[in-house]
Amino acid sequence: MATLKDVAALAGVSVKTVSNVVNGYAFVRPENRRRVEEALLTTGYRPNLGARNLRRGRTGFLALVLPELVVPYFAELAGLVLQAAQAHEWNVLIEQTRGTREGERATLASLGTHLIDGAIVSPEALEARDFGELAPGIPVVVLGEHSVDLPLDRVGIDNVRAAEEAVRHLVSLGRTRIAAIGAHPYRGTAAQRLRGYRSALAAAGLPLRDELVATALNYHRRDGAAAMAELLALPEPPDAVFCFNDLLAVGVLRTAAERGLRVPEDVAVVGFDNNEEGGYNRPSLTTVAPDKAAIAHTAVDLLRRRVETADRPPERVQTPFRLEVRESTGPASGG
Secondary structure: OOOHHHHHHHHOOOHHHHHHHHOOOOOOOHHHHHHHHHHHHHHOOOOOHHHHHHHHOOOOEEEEEEOOOOOHHHHHHHHHHHHHHHOOOOEEEEEEOOOOHHHHHHHHHHHHHOOOOOEEEOOOOOOHHHHHHOOOOOOEEEEOOOOOOOOOEEEEOOHHHHHHHHHHHHHHOOOOOEEEEEEOOOOHHHHHHHHHHHHHHHHOOOOOOHHHEEEOOOOOHHHHHHHHHHHHOOOOOOOEEEEOOHHHHHHHHHHHHHOOOOOOOOOEEEEEOOOHHHHHOOOOOEEEEEOHHHHHHHHHHHHHHHHHOOOOOOOEEEOOEEEEOOHHHOOOOOO
16 A cells, blocks of 8 residues: 555655645645645555544544434435545444334443444434433434433424424415324424424414324334325314325325325325425425435534533534425415
């Protein structure tokens, strides 16, 4: 393998100049930088990140703990975290918990067996006491707004306000029997989206009907399809549905089509997460769109700062979102 000395000899500069170029220092003469870059390409030099990280007291690895990679939101988020981590010369170890408390606790307990600088964790079912199983000294950034109240860095969107905006949009279309799919016995984000749903209905003067709130133990297409079938069996079925993720909404669209319902004329549908699939669905899906890139980059930056300054106060950062209006709530006559 080529060394810094090899590159320096070929470029006709000092080893220090080559090191400055490799490490991105700005104060290198343009001519020297050009010669070094050409020599780097010619020799195929690759920096020894392991040695560099050891000198910095880092391992060069972080852990990303997610519920399910089969859910597009988490798969897209993982890709964005990988991109953000590369900018800081971090490799990423991805752990999947299946979104259960047992899986999340086991993963937290195992983090101490890995040589990592820290972890970014997206919990679904963890309780505050579960974080006591985390190996001491491992910096952690939590993704999403959860009921767990711990002195940890966090990044996510305002789920209550996002749900309110989605439901207000349906109300603005004249819909009066608005259902919600995604209530869950222990998911913190589900509780917040349900709170936003109820708040928006109350603000619009619409009754809160328990029969229009459907539970989903999993957030997959089949769960949305099954929940929609139950809602359509009601004496007064909904004229609009707010789903707590896009996969549930895709299942809703499938059941509606099978029952001969027109979307949005007979029933309007809103999802959550802005997965790519929703934009290509027919009809395309109106959805709450979190800024996933901002979530990923903020989480990695929070972790970097926590690694560098362990005793700084924890931060809670809310990233933007928008309502992406598409065909599933297009022009309709109302309910």
